[in-house]
Amino acid sequence: MSESAARLLVIDDDPTFNRVLVKALSQRGFAAQGALDPEAALTMAEALAPEFVVLDLNLGGRSGLQLIRPLLEASPGVRILILTGYASIATAVDAVKLGAVQYLAKPADVDAILHALQASEVLPAGVLPAPAMPLSxxxxxxxxxxxxxxxxxxxxxxxxxxxxxxxxxxxxxxxxxxxx
Structure with a gap:
């Protein structure tokens, strides 16, 4: 891995998912590291100053949304992607208002995660793309x-x-x- 590899922090409380995603992103050229809980995540963010963060919405029963502001303070300009198995419009809007740049529902493959992280446009607060199919x-x-x-x-x-x-x-x- 080169010195110029983009620094990325994966914050997810599922150790297996965390490890697999860190490995997949490392293989794609990122200097990726993983944290399993909010405390470790904030410590790592201060030391690593990541350019990108993949943040799970549910961290052991605590909301990942509470980490957005501290992550932005630790690393101004960081691009935060919320990745969740419990997607809802309400949490997507909250995440974007707090400073996340993208929001994806699990399951999401590595290509979708990379595309979301590297997209040049940030979703404006409160504006989400129209769904491809109407909701049931x-x-x-x-x-x-x-x-x-x-x-x-x-x-x-x-x-x-x-x-x-x-x-x-x-x-x-x-x-x-x-x-x-």
Whole structure:
């Protein structure tokens, strides 16, 4: 690996996925390193000053969104890609507003990740590309629930009251996304 290789930090709490992605990105010419938790990620970001970050949205039950600002402070100009298995429009908008440049749903292959990281255009805050296919009714309901949940700071009981839904019904819906 050359001295001029772009520095990249992968932050994902799944050790196998983290290791495989770091290896794949290293083979593509990046100086890639991985962190499994927010604390290690921030320490590595300060030492590495990465140019790119691939950040999982869910880090052991904690939101990866909380790391965006500290990562930007540790390495101004870093391009942050949110990669998640729990994609929603609400979290995509929040991620972009906080400073992420791209947002991808898992599963995503290495080529899609590289394309998103190196895209010259950054999604403007609150603007997402139109989906190729219209969302299903189940997916629309999921998106609405995610938006209301975000408005209530992740509080299930408050969200259930706002949606006029029993809390257990809401928990069942949250446990089973429409694409599962």
């Amino acid at each position: 009714v189940d997916r629309l309901e999921w998106e609405h629930i995610q938006r209301v949940l975000a408005e209530h700071g992740g509080n299930i009981s408050a969200t259930a009251r706002a949606l006029q839904m029993h809390r257990r019904t809401l928990q069942r819906k949250l446990a089973r996304p429409p694409w599962a």
